[in-house]
Amino acid sequence: MAGIPRLVTAISQLLLTCIFLTRAVATFTLPDRCPVFFKSHSQRECDPITPASFLPASVRSASKIRSKYVVDNIVFADFLGALNVTQSEFFAPWLGTWPDAIDWTAAVVGTHISGAARSISEDLVFLDSDKDSVADWRRISSLVDKYFAQIIAYYFGQDALTIRNEAYDDILWVVLGWLEAVQFVNTHSDLHYTPAGLDRSEATLGITDEILGGYTRTPGQPYHGTIWIPAFSHRARIFWNLASHGWDTKLCNGGMVWNPRLQPYKNAITNELFIAASISMYFHFPGDNNESPFSNRSDKFNPNDPDAKVPSEARDARYLKAAIEGYRWLRNSNMTNDHGLIVDGFHISGYLDENSNNTSCDVRDEMVFSYNQGVILTGQRGLFDATGASSYLTDGHRLIQNVIKATGYSLRLDNPVDDSLKIRPGVLPRWHGLGRLGVMEEYCDASGTCSQDGATFKGIFFHHLTAF
Ligand SMILES: *[C@@H]1O[C@H](CO)[C@@H](O)[C@H](O)[C@H]1NC(C)=O
Ligand SMILES: *[C@@H]1O[C@H](CO)[C@@H](O)[C@H](O)[C@H]1NC(C)=O
Ligand SMILES: *[C@@H]1O[C@H](CO)[C@@H](O)[C@H](O)[C@H]1NC(C)=O
Numbered sequence: 001m002a003g004i005p006r007l008v009t010a011i012s013q014l015l016l017t018c019i020f021l022t023r024a025v026a027t028f029t030l031p032d033r034c035p036v037f038f039k040s041h042s043q044r045e046c047d048p049i050t051p052a053s054f055l056p057a058s059v060r061s062a063s064k065i066r067s068k069y070v071v072d073n074i075v076f077a078d079f080l081g082a083l084n085v086t087q088s089e090f091f092a093p094w095l096g097t098w099p100d101a102i103d104w105t106a107a108v109v110g111t112h113i114s115g116a117a118r119s120i121s122e123d124l125v126f127l128d129s130d131k132d133s134v135a136d137w138r139r140i141s142s143l144v145d146k147y148f149a150q151i152i153a154y155y156f157g158q159d160a161l162t163i164r165n166e167a168y169d170d171i172l173w174v175v176l177g178w179l180e181a182v183q184f185v186n187t188h189s190d191l192h193y194t195p196a197g198l199d200r201s202e203a204t205l206g207i208t209d210e211i212l213g214g215y216t217r218t219p220g221q222p223y224h225g226t227i228w229i230p231a232f233s234h235r236a237r238i239f240w241n242l243a244s245h246g247w248d249t250k251l252c253n254g255g256m257v258w259n260p261r262l263q264p265y266k267n268a269i270t271n272e273l274f275i276a277a278s279i280s281m282y283f284h285f286p287g288d289n290n291e292s293p294f295s296n297r298s299d300k301f302n303p304n305d306p307d308a309k310v311p312s313e314a315r316d317a318r319y320l321k322a323a324i325e326g327y328r329w330l331r332n333s334n335m336t337n338d339h340g341l342i343v344d345g346f347h348i349s350g351y352l353d354e355n356s357n358n359t360s361c362d363v364r365d366e367m368v369f370s371y372n373q374g375v376i377l378t379g380q381r382g383l384f385d386a387t388g389a390s391s392y393l394t395d396g397h398r399l400i401q402n403v404i405k406a407t408g409y410s411l412r413l414d415n416p417v418d419d420s421l422k423i424r425p426g427v428l429p430r431w432h433g434l435g436r437l438g439v440m441e442e443y444c445d446a447s448g449t450c451s452q453d454g455a456t457f458k459g460i461f462f463h464h465l466t467a468f
């Protein structure tokens with residue numbers, strides 16, 4: 001899908017700006033989240049031995065004497081521009097999808113559009129409360145609704161029946177996508193439509209009151225988007241149930257298999273997705289009493305599905321358990337290389353040999369892709385929020401530091417390791433494992449040979465980086 005490389009390039013060129021932008025986001029966290037970067041009153045819910053900073057100790061002291069980073073508003077304008085191009089050139093409203101996208105990349109783009117709508121909604125809160133702001137508020141709120149309407153269209157445009165028979169990673173992108181849409185609706189509703197009289201929480205900063213001036217807010221009227229929460233959550237639940245059949249203990253002592261119809265491959269992405277989707281189900285799935293397609297008959301796609309009859313509730317412990325077990329397996333699977341980056345996955349030697357009784361994951365695919373360093377971050381952050389165990393945060397911080405290093409950027413020097421002035425024309429700067437000169441790159445980027453898959457990876461990394 002040609003729209004994505006532009007979006008991805010714009011975003012990845014701003015690698016470091018984005019990292020500091022996430023600091024701005026982190027100060028404005030949702031109530032159930034604990035800030036990682038800064039001390040704040042809501043840290044009371046956090047583990048007291050939580051790492052106080054993302055930066056390694058040696059860098060932290062140096063950064064105190066450096067001038068403060070300023071959030072660059074141009075990043076936000078570029079983000080709106082990229083969003084507009086993606087949606088005006090590649091989304092087809094009459095089909096409710098991005099026709100050039102394959103199933104999984106469409107699910108990912110849908111996820112990003114929901115995430116983007118949530119960011120714009122959060123930004124609305126920071127509008128000044130002068131007279132012009134009501135007009136501004138209506139303009140931006142219409143922008144939010146424009147993208148949300150496209151997400152609703154995609155709910156029907158998504159080829160949900162076909163994806164049921166695809167690989168487990170394809171199925172899991174669907175779960176993350178609809179949970180992201182649920183989070184957008186909840187955030188937008190909480191920030192701007194919470195009925196007066198209830199605790200409106202510190203997140204609104206009291207500004208929306210002045211902006212709205214009673215103009216758009218009718219007491220007792222929640223955001224219209226809330227009617228879609230049951231539909232989105234239902235699809236997330238159906239797809240999580242389908243994916244959970246991919247966990248198997250006969251091979252490699254556990255782990256998700258990538259595709260049940262191919263020779264077993266226990267890969268990073270399927271396992272990271274299962275962890276991230278499970279912990280996101282634990283936090284964001286509100287429960288579901290829609291029994292379709294199970295009601296009074298077996299699921300015709302999956303007649304023996306033991307989950308069909310299990311009622312599903314909010315904060316269901318089985319999602320937390322799945323995330324914890326998935327993470328334990330992944331962490332013990334030796335999927336991390338010498339750069340501290342997560343490689344692609346494991347095959348089993350001699351699997352097709354009738355005389356072999358090998359069951360262990362012993363043939364490692366050493367390819368490194370940016371998205372394999374990303375999706376797990378949502379898992380680690382969620383597991384920390386759910387359990388309070390700071391090891392999940394420490395693992396996440398270490399991985400992010402390793403990624404930055406593998407782009408050729410030194411946190412200690414606060415500069416690329418290689419001198420850009422010494423690069424000769426026509427010669428590529430040195431490769432550091434996941435990029436060069438401090439810019440994240442896939443292997444396929446330099447030669448311009450990325451498929452739609454590779455072109456989508458960096459956007460996925462940055463989407464999940466915002467969990468920190
Ligand atoms: C959005 O993108 C379309 C197509 O690229 C362009 O024609 C339009 O001017 C853009 N709108 C804004 C507000 O940038
Ligand atoms: C469920 O199936 C049974 C037997 O087939 C039938 O008697 C009952 O009315 C059905 N219930 C619903 C809600 O459709
Ligand atoms: C981990 O994987 C590497 C690369 O395949 C291998 O050299 C090493 O022996 C493995 N370590 C363990 C403990 O299995």
Ligand SMILES: *[C@@H]1O[C@H](CO)[C@@H](O)[C@H](O)[C@H]1NC(C)=O
Pocket residue numbers: 349350351353355356358362
């Ligand atoms: C079984 O696994 C061992 C250890 O990983 C390996 O040396 C051997 O070649 C495998 N057997 C077959 C038949 O591939």
Ligand SMILES: *[C@@H]1O[C@H](CO)[C@@H](O)[C@H](O)[C@H]1NC(C)=O
Pocket residue numbers: 355357
């Ligand atoms: C695998 O098979 C060999 C003989 O082919 C046997 O000695 C060994 O105990 C078996 N290992 C397991 C784990 O079953």
